[in-house]
Amino acid sequence: MAIEKDHFEQLRHLLLQSDRDNYAEQNERILSKLDELERELNDPEKFAGVIQKSKSEIIDVLGPVLGKMMKKFISSEISRIKENIEKQSKAIFSFQFLKQKIKNKVAGVSKSDAAISEAMGGSLLQVFVIDKKSGLLIGEYSPQNILEPDLVAGMLSAIKSFVESAFGEENSELESLEYSSYKILLYNFNRFYFACVLEGYIDAELRAQLQDDFLDLTDKGLGTISLKNIDDQLKERVEIELDKKFSKKYT
């Protein structure tokens, strides 16, 4: 029995020896390749070479993501810096600050806002006028055509309803939404609301200016419109008013 086992072991040894040698050789090749790769990755010059070779592919993949991140980051950093400037101005030069404020109030501009918005001004992309009750689009001002403004108006109203009923504060309404570098400001009136899509740095002056524009629009043109039938005639009337108000002002 013991002799038979020995023979079996010898046979197994003879048959599998070449496989064992092959595996050992392959393992060695893989390990040396891994070492080589590790060396290349740790060698800044070689790594830079790899990046250089696939430069355009890397830009295609990372460009849009980084662009959006940077845009948003810069926008929020500017808001932060602006706040700091105002805080410091208030603390250190309170008299001067007050004086400047009064001066700017006459001109309608805050000092820090004036400097920043001059360089970074936010741009108005779209304005929607939406029936508060039904969420139907009454009219829109849109220099760049967007897909299905009716659906956007509906979804904005659904989101607005959701937020307002989730937090349920009396007499409170959703005033803004933020997405990527876009900001949607909502100006609420009794029967309808304006949704304003903006991009870039939105300063207090621009907000206030828009508020004035919408108050003016409601006061003069849209305040008396009947929402019983939201049809093309109403849409045309509203869009003429919007166009008059915005086409020259915010380009």
Next chain:
Amino acid sequence: MKSVNKKIVLLGNEGVGKTSLVKQYVNSIFSDEYLTTIGIKISKKTIQIGEVAVNLMLWDIAGNMMNKTLYNNYLQGAHGILLVADAMRYETYESILLEKENHLSNDFKNAVTCVIINKSDLIPEADADYLKAFKYDYLTSAKNGDHVELAFQSMAEQILETSRT
């Protein structure tokens, strides 16, 4: 050509086929899934009634939203309400009837309301009395499209008629 915008809300328990009905009817859909957090999907379909192009905004409310505060907000300003039940689940029919009698006929009495029994393709052919227990306006099948177009078209016509008076 004259055009008007009208809002139609679809109500009914989960799984009765509201989304499939809309899918069968509409080709412009905002999102194929309910926006789960807010429980709604909005689609648009423009149809021609006589000389008027009617833009139907279809608000498809998730079944599990019924009886929540938010659901009432979504119904605001609706010109039409389609109540959908599943032909194979009688309890879904009872549920929309209750909703119609206790809630909609008081708070939304100006909206045109219709009852749809969906999944007609599953009704056993041999059972002629099967539908006797239901009282409905339209019997539809979102699966094969039976009467789907008719249901929406008729509702739009009724809405238009109501808004003229």
